[in-house]
Amino acid sequence: xKHILVFSGSQRQDSLNRxxxxxxxxxxxxxxxxxxxDTKDIDFPLFNQDDERNPEILKKIFPIYQRFLQADGFVMxxxxxxxxxxxxxxxxxxxxxxxxxIAPDECINPLQEKPMLLASAxxxxxxxxxxxxxxxxxxxxxxxxxxxxxxxxxxAAHAWNDGGxxxxxxxxxxxxxxxxxxxxxxxxxx
Numbered sequence: 001x002k003h004i005l006v007f008s009g010s011q012r013q014d015s016l017n018r019x020x021x022x023x024x025x026x027x028x029x030x031x032x033x034x035x036x037x038d039t040k041d042i043d044f045p046l047f048n049q050d051d052e053r054n055p056e057i058l059k060k061i062f063p064i065y066q067r068f069l070q071a072d073g074f075v076m077x078x079x080x081x082x083x084x085x086x087x088x089x090x091x092x093x094x095x096x097x098x099x100x101x102i103a104p105d106e107c108i109n110p111l112q113e114k115p116m117l118l119a120s121a122x123x124x125x126x127x128x129x130x131x132x133x134x135x136x137x138x139x140x141x142x143x144x145x146x147x148x149x150x151x152x153x154x155x156a157a158h159a160w161n162d163g164g165x166x167x168x169x170x171x172x173x174x175x176x177x178x179x180x181x182x183x184x185x186x187x188x189x190x
Contacts, residue, residue, distance in 0.1 A: 111144045
C-alpha cells in the first residue's frame with residue numbers, strides 16, 4: 001500500500017484544521033497506510049542558517065525528515081495566517097527542505113515529485129483560499145506535484161454534523177473528489 005503523510009499546519013489542539021486533517025485521514029485509511037503527524041512531535045527552533053549544522057538541532061529534525069521521506073504523497077491542511085501559511089508550517093518546511101543541502105550525501109528533497117493535496121478550514125467565509133495559494137507556491141517551489149483540486153472549508157466551526165461529517169453535501173462531494181484524485185494519482189489505472 002502507498003503511504004500518505006497527513007500534516008496540520010496548526011499547533012492548536014482544538015484547531016479546525018486538525019479536525020479536517022483527521023477527517024481526511026479517515027477518508028484515506030482504507031486505501032493507504034497513514035502517518036498523521038502530531039504537532040507535538042515537532043520542536044524546531046526558528047530556522048537560522050547559522051544553526052543548520054548544529055547536531056542537537058539536526059537530531060530533532062532528522063526523524064521528521066524521515067517521515068516526510070517515507071511518504072508517497074501528502075495531505076497538507078493549514079489555516080490562513082495573514083493571507084499566507086502558518087509560521088509553524090513554513091518553519092517545518094524550511095528545516096526539512098534544507099537537509100538535502102546540509103547533508104547532500106545522506107539526504108534528498110523529501111517532497112520532490114510527490115503528489116500533494118492541500119486543504120484549509122477557517123472560521124470565516126474565505127475557507128483559507130489565500131493561505132492555500134501561498135502553500136501552493138511554496139510546495140511547487142519545493143518540487144511537489146500539487147494537485148489542482150483543493151479543499152476550502154469556510155465557517156468550519158459550524159460545518160460539522162453530529163456524526164462528524166461536513167454538513168454541506170457540496171463540500172463533502174469536493175472532499176470525496178479531491179481524495180479520489182489523490183488516490184488516482186498514486187494508484188494510476190493500468
